[in-house]
Amino acid sequence: MISFSLWDIVRHLCVGAAWTAGLSLVAFALGGAAGLGVLFARISPRRRLSAPAKAYIEFFQDTPLLMQLFLIFFGFGLLGLDISPLLTAAIGLTLFTSAYLAEIWRGCVEAIPKGQWEASDCLAMSSLQRMRFVILPQALRTAIPPTVGFSVQVVKGTAVTSIIGFMEITKTGSMIANATFKPLLVYALAAVFYFIICFPLSALARRVERRLHAACAR
Amino acid sequence: MPLVLAEGIQKNFGSLEVLKGVDLRVEEGEVVAIIGRSGSGKSTLLRIINGLETFDAGILSIDGERRTGLEKDLRPLRLKVGMVFQQFNLFPHLTAGENVMLAPREVKKLSQRAVRELAEETLSKVGLADKFKAYPDQLSGGQQQRVAIARALAMRPKALLCDEITSALDPELVGEVLDVVQRLAAEGMTLIMVTHEMRFARNVGNKLIFMHQGKVHEEGDPRELFAHPKTPELASFTSAIQ
Ligand SMILES: Nc1ncnc2c1ncn2[C@@H]1O[C@H](COP(=O)(O)OP(=O)(O)O)[C@@H](O)[C@H]1O
Ligand SMILES: [Mg+2]
DSSP states (O other), X not given: OOOOOHHHHHXXXXXXXXXXHHHHHHHHHHHHHHHHHHHXXXXXXXXXXXXXXXXXXXXXXXSOHHHHHHHHHHHHHXXXXXXXXXXXXXXXXXXXXXXXXXXXXXXXXXXXXHXXXXXXXXXXOOHHHHIIIIIHHHHHHHHHHHHHXXXXXXXXXGGXXXXXXXXXXXXXXXXXXXXXXXXXXHXXXXXXXXXXXXXXXXXXXXXXXXXXXXXXXX | OOXXXXXXXXXXXXXXXXXXXXXXEEOTTOEEEEEEOTTSSHHHHHHHHTTSSOOSEEEEEETTEEEOSOOSOOHHHHHHEEEEOTTOOOOTTSOHHHHHHXXXXXXXXXXXXXXXXXXXXXXXXXXXXXXXXXXXXXXXXXXXXXXXXXXXXXXXXSEEEEEXXXXXXXXXXXHHHHHHXXXXXXXXXXXXXXXXXXXXXHHHXXXXXXXXXXXXXXXXOHHHHXXXXXXXXXXXXXXXXX
């Protein structure tokens, strides 16, 4: 048996935390960009675009993230492609994030009053111009708090990737726990790491929300 | 040739027949006031003219171009026909000046200098030259509606549609908006106005349309119609509202 000092445990968890943060960042950035595309398809008047986007969103919202990761991991395997846990995790979380963000943003876009859409139309704007100059700038304000709030879900979602062997906080923690027979200590420390990443995000979401409320009351 | 020509326009919302064959003829420079009870189809008629609603039967032509009602791209139509709404519908995240400049810049691709001059010109036309940098929520209802008029005018439409543009205003603010519209009328702007301001309809309009249950029930010279309504429906409508 290898002996672990407290410092060893923390050191290893630090490395895991870096992977958790990195994976979250990648998933959030790529998922946000893809989510914008899904959003445009989802709210398109053309059913050929909106129907697949709706199915996409519903699939990712109504199946467990773990199943999505399995499908990617073993799906690629079936195609004879060897896919690493890192790539599986990145693809899986990106798709998952894009679906949720598209749906969150759709709510914000559709909450913009009908009069704003009609006024843009009456000024002969194209639908792209209408989105860019009228709808999105207004939707952005209301979208920020739930978007930042959702980033917390993404960080916590990365824990699931431990099951496919990605060495983030949880996977690192479980390996150390097995080696040290101190699961409570190790997992408590792992929880602290998650908290350190997530707390500033949710605090930020609350602050932005309060700020926007104050701006609305102006 | 009339600027707006509608013949036998019909419109249903589900099983509800909202327009049952409406004829309308508006010549260039004419000021047409449309009156009638709530639900008689006035808004629907205006919205059909600029393509915010489709229609189910009839013929509609704007500035000599026949509308099929199925066209995908309504932008050429929207360049000819401007609209002002009851609820102003200003863009709240943009200043008055930016509200006016947005479409000329993005749609007509005018230069920054040209749109700036255009905005200053149209805002001063509605008496708001000093509110260029004000946001809509810093303006009174009457001022917001005047910005909305300036925004529509900056696109240089051939006709302006106004749907009860003073109905959401406090009574003391109605006058400033009607004054602007009256000045436009005097300058020869073609106006189609749905309104509850009977005095305005009589004094400024060239033509009065009384809509009743989805049809044009009476039409003609405003003074003549107000003085001698031919139908009991118009007589009771005007006496009820005055
Ligand atoms: N989008 C819509 N869907 C269903 N019914 C509608 C719609 N718009 C208007 N209507 C109905 O059509 C009728 C005429 O409405 P409208 O043209 O707004 O009348 P007005 O402007 O004269 O008050 C009303 O009975 C109204 O409820
Ligand atoms: Mg109406």
